[in-house]
Amino acid sequence: MVRIETRRGRLIIDDLFGKRYEWTVEPRYWRNPIIAFLAWLVMPLVVYGVYTSAFGVVPVALLSTLVFANVLSMMTLSLGFQSIGTGRLNFGPHFFLALGGYTAALLNVNYGLNPAITLIAAFAIGAIVGLGLSPITIISRGVYFVLFTLILPLVLYQVAYWRSDIFGAETGIPGVDALFLTGDLILDLFLFLYTSLAIATIIMLIYDKVLRSKYGLLMGAVNEDEELARMYGVNAPFIKVVIFTFTSGAMAVAGWFLAHYQGSFAGPAWLTPEMLALILLTSTLAGKGAIYGQVIAAYIIVILREVLRSTSGELGLAALYIIMLVLLFVLPEGFWGLYRKRRYREYYPTIKVRKREVL
Amino acid sequence: MTLLEVVELTKRFGGIIAVNNVSFKIEKGEIVGLIGPNGSGKTTLVNLISGYYKPDGRRIIFEERDITNLPPEKRAKLGISRTFQNPRVVESMTALLNVAYAILGTRGEKMSLAEAGAEAMYYLEIFDLLKKRDTLAKDLAIYELRLLELARALATEPKLLMIDEAMAGLNPAEADNVVRVIERIREEFDLTIIWIEHVLRVLMRSVERVLVMDEGRLIADGPPEEVTNKPEVIEAYIGAEEEV
Ligand SMILES: Nc1ncnc2c1ncn2[C@@H]1O[C@H](COP(=O)(O)OP(=O)(O)OP(=O)(O)O)[C@@H](O)[C@H]1O
Ligand SMILES: [Mg+2]
Numbered sequence: 001m002v003r004i005e006t007r008r009g010r011l012i013i014d015d016l017f018g019k020r021y022e023w024t025v026e027p028r029y030w031r032n033p034i035i036a037f038l039a040w041l042v043m044p045l046v047v048y049g050v051y052t053s054a055f056g057v058v059p060v061a062l063l064s065t066l067v068f069a070n071v072l073s074m075m076t077l078s079l080g081f082q083s084i085g086t087g088r089l090n091f092g093p094h095f096f097l098a099l100g101g102y103t104a105a106l107l108n109v110n111y112g113l114n115p116a117i118t119l120i121a122a123f124a125i126g127a128i129v130g131l132g133l134s135p136i137t138i139i140s141r142g143v144y145f146v147l148f149t150l151i152l153p154l155v156l157y158q159v160a161y162w163r164s165d166i167f168g169a170e171t172g173i174p175g176v177d178a179l180f181l182t183g184d185l186i187l188d189l190f191l192f193l194y195t196s197l198a199i200a201t202i203i204m205l206i207y208d209k210v211l212r213s214k215y216g217l218l219m220g221a222v223n224e225d226e227e228l229a230r231m232y233g234v235n236a237p238f239i240k241v242v243i244f245t246f247t248s249g250a251m252a253v254a255g256w257f258l259a260h261y262q263g264s265f266a267g268p269a270w271l272t273p274e275m276l277a278l279i280l281l282t283s284t285l286a287g288k289g290a291i292y293g294q295v296i297a298a299y300i301i302v303i304l305r306e307v308l309r310s311t312s313g314e315l316g317l318a319a320l321y322i323i324m325l326v327l328l329f330v331l332p333e334g335f336w337g338l339y340r341k342r343r344y345r346e347y348y349p350t351i352k353v354r355k356r357e358v359l
Numbered sequence: 360m361t362l363l364e365v366v367e368l369t370k371r372f373g374g375i376i377a378v379n380n381v382s383f384k385i386e387k388g389e390i391v392g393l394i395g396p397n398g399s400g401k402t403t404l405v406n407l408i409s410g411y412y413k414p415d416g417r418r419i420i421f422e423e424r425d426i427t428n429l430p431p432e433k434r435a436k437l438g439i440s441r442t443f444q445n446p447r448v449v450e451s452m453t454a455l456l457n458v459a460y461a462i463l464g465t466r467g468e469k470m471s472l473a474e475a476g477a478e479a480m481y482y483l484e485i486f487d488l489l490k491k492r493d494t495l496a497k498d499l500a501i502y503e504l505r506l507l508e509l510a511r512a513l514a515t516e517p518k519l520l521m522i523d524e525a526m527a528g529l530n531p532a533e534a535d536n537v538v539r540v541i542e543r544i545r546e547e548f549d550l551t552i553i554w555i556e557h558v559l560r561v562l563m564r565s566v567e568r569v570l571v572m573d574e575g576r577l578i579a580d581g582p583p584e585e586v587t588n589k590p591e592v593i594e595a596y597i598g599a600e601e602e603v
Contacts, residue, residue: 214463214472221460224449231409232515233435233464 044193063189069302070196074254076283076294078247081207085219085243086137092149094275096126098267100252105173105265115260122256123249130248137240157271172266179260192261207291281324287334297335362387362551369416377403379575390552392562395572401555405521409441410434435465438518446504450497455479458514465515482514502533521553
């Protein structure tokens with residue numbers, strides 16, 4: 001008689017042709033990050049496949065939405081990481097995005113530099129400006145830090161109009177080389193989609209690695225109580241400068257991608273309060289548990305936004321912001337907290353004994 | 360050898376002179392009690408030495424080096440460590456990580472996270488906190504918090520340990536344990552200690568020398584029995600009591 005039972009997180013099938021089989025099904029042992037990553041990877045293909053076979057048309061808008069979700073992920077990943085390491089919430093992340101976009105567009109259009117070089121330049125400019133501004137993470141906090149960072153995009157916005165001969169005001173800088181131009185629109189779209197996904201993944205892996213290391217622990221200490229951390233030897237000012245500088249560069253990379261994706265870059269389209277609200281709300285909703293949450297939140301919000309906008313226009317967008325506000329209260333730990341409800345220990349790196357391969 | 364020298368140290372908060380022209384020396388290996396009525400400037404003095412506040416006047420010398428303008432993280436690396444009167448820990452971290460970050464901060468340049476964790480366990484063990492290793496600091500009782508403060512301060516391998524009221528808020532049995540463990544670490548770790556406490560009876564038994572502060576000034580400095588007989592000290596304490 002075959003007996004099937006689940007016990008202590010195991011699925012046991014006994015007496016199947018006289019043999020006993022056991023599998024661990026306890027979710028704790030699943031390689032969840034890998035499963036999630038694979039899902040992330042195949043999702044665009046599934047969306048494409050299902051949509052084309054169901055409606056007979058290519059979901060261009062939907063695929064572009066996913067590209068945008070990846071760009072938003074780059075921003076929210078960097079913002080989330082930055083707020084852990086500096087203990088401050090930056091209200092001007094889109095300033096750094098625009099900085100990267102302008103750098104890439106100007107260098108490409110005016111000097112014919114190829115995207116590989118403009119990538120390095122965009123990161124460098126973002127990082128250098130970030131470094132130049134980084135003392136604000138040491139001398140200001142609270143509302144002063146918020147105001148300071150809030151001003152940055154406004155200044156750049158005005159500059160884009162003031163020197164419209166250089167920045168092209170709201171039309172932007174046209175004629176930027178696209179990263180991909182195969183002649184096949186759908187193929188191009190997929191190439192952009194997977195490039196943006198790759199960039200977001202690289203950024204995520206870097207941040208994740210750092211957060212799990214001893215530097216992650218020190219960042220956590222700075223985030224929670226800077227003065228206390230310094231009292232025990234943690235060089236908080238140094239950590240804040242390094243984090244602010246690097247994340248500023250990473251945010252500029254998002255702008256670089258946009259310039260070479262859209263074939264132009266118009267700062268005023270990105271330097272808006274809407275953009276700021278989208279980045280800030282998404283990053284906050286992600287929760288501070290783990291950096292993956294940022295990508296999950298970006299996808300949820302961007303897709304929700306697209307659905308609401310395409311079905312109910314401006315009303316839908318208004319509804320989106322209200323939904324996000326409600327979620328802020330309902331999910332104080334963010335989307336990640338929903339998944340990791342009871343495992344608070346993992347807010348900070350757990351210490352594991354390094355495993356050695358046994359030969 | 361002189362470990363710490365404080366020269367005419369002054370700190371003002373608005374109109375209040377919390378520390379007023381205080382000078383003293385502490386030799387290596389000494390255990391010194393620091394007493395005084397409420398608001399006499401004891402905590403402020405610890406804050407000045409650890410770098411939490413910048414003084415308004417004169418110098419602090421540690422191991423023959425002027426540290427008056429060093430930031431707190433550098434002082435911690437030189438071997439100055441302290442506890443907080445109102446326990447101040449990272450609440451969302453476990454007890455283990457609270458100690459581990461202090462180790463990484465002060466002497467962990469070449470250490471991995473796992474090594475710092477192993478070190479941290481050693482210090483938790485000394486204070487009998489190992490079983491609370493994975494408890495979030497915000498879920499610890501006051502007694503455990505006081506011990507965690509001591510564990511974290513000791514884990515930095517300090518030369519000078521400043522203890523700001525290790526017994527406040529504890530019941531007599533707990534306070535006894537704390538005293539015993541402080542005496543033990545002093546023997547085992549070759550420490551120099553400045554120890555602030557309100558329970559004079561216990562403190563006087565454990566220390567060899569007492570500094571007495573009153574209204575920001577240092578009014579007495581000497582062995583316990585000598586200091587307690589000084590008219591200024593009796594005056595300060597009786598004066599303080601009369602106010603209450
Ligand atoms: N950050 C601050 N701002 C303003 N005044 C302060 C500050 N810190 C301390 N003071 C004042 O300085 C004086 C000395 O305070 P301090 O905390 O050093 O005293 P204490 O001897 O530690 O007292 P207690 O025994 O109550 O701990 C008090 O009058 C206090 O009000
Ligand atoms: Mg005090």
